[in-house]
Amino acid sequence: MTTPSSRPSPAEQPFTFPREYHFPPFFTRQRNAITYTAQCQKWSKLILDYCRAKRIWRLSLVDAIDGELFWNKSLNRRLSLADAREIIDVMKTKEGRAEWVSKDKNVALVYWRNPEEWATVIGDWIEETAQRNTVLTLYELTEGYLTASQEFHGMDTEILQKSLNVLVKRGKAQVFGSEDQQGVKFF
Amino acid sequence: MSKKKGVGLAAFDRRHLSPQQYADHGRIIHRQHIDELETQLAIFQSLLAHFSNTHSAAIRSDPSFRAAFARMCAAIGVDPLASSSNRKGNFWAEMLGGSVNDFYFGLAVRVVEVCRATRAENGGLISVREVRERVEKGAGSLGGEVSEYVTAVHVVVCLIFEWKPYPGICSDDILRAVKSLKPLGSGFAVITIGKKQMIRSVPKELNTDQSTVLEAIHILGYVTVSMLQANLGWERARSHTVIDDLLADSLVWVDMQAEETEYWSPMFIHDGGG
Incomplete structure (x- = not known):
């Protein structure tokens, strides 16, 4: 199983922080309020860019708050947990770019692509690789070597479910099977 | 004994006569100068017209050529954008077939876009350098709050002037573009804070105290209330008032994680900060 050389392992890619990070x-x-709007937009973009680069699908705030994303150690400045929650809230309500996994607001799904967009990406891939009417397990779809070079490789299962539901609604897929043995058929 | 040094009454006559002669002669020379200059100007104009006709494409597309052209115009004291002379429209527009004007008006729209898009972040005060960088990059998505009006104008302008990115524009180009907005009375102005040229896109005058604080911020990076007290001799209340005003206009950002609360100019976001 080889991964295409064009796509180096994302976790090792160094992330270049934007200038506002400094x-x-x-x-x-x-x-x-106006400045805060601008600040939120910048944070939202930073969080999404960071998660995309690091392939983070669900962001655990409690953990991330001590990481480089929210804590610039060389500046000795960090975002508080409450402020980070507020920004995720803005991303959720204003931009639809995040969603809380639970009510305690500790873990959020981050949508550097939202389920609608993922549905399109997956649908296009099926189309391009002529896999209509084939059946794939969800595991194959996100972890199989066939998709190793695809952006959705390694996708969080919850986001995958949401994206497949979009495809189902569009009449382009059918999901069947039980909990951990699910498969999907594309039309 | 020289002839000129006449003696007797004749000398008075001659003295009376020579200033008159000098004046006449002076007028003749003066006239000749004007004639010469007029001829030179006529030649210059025809050469310039020829020049700009042959090079209008280069003026438009080649930044270094354009800069040289602008420098030449500045050196000979003409303003390629001057439309104030009501004599026969814009001399340059006629000469250059509008290409220079179009260039700057198109650029001006981009400048307006950048100013609007970043207004929430910087309160409508942005450095010329940052505008240049942003226009140069030609950021596709406008982001920020862009009013429908501007978007509409944008679309129209896109249609009129073929939309092009502006690679390699210089600060001079930006300043010229801002100047070309003046007839619109749109409240865009270039102001100088400290040594930096800034474009102000909100029609609001800064008072002396506010300018002073901004200037200090631009030199030092940030200010605190006690810095203002120590360096400007201001009382606490005065410092607070000025800073609160600047905060209210979103011209400064607050950092509360320092020992004493610091106030920063968002301009430093783009100057690399930290």
């Missing part, structure tokens, strides 16, 4: 006030919640 701007100390970026880590303090801005009190001016």
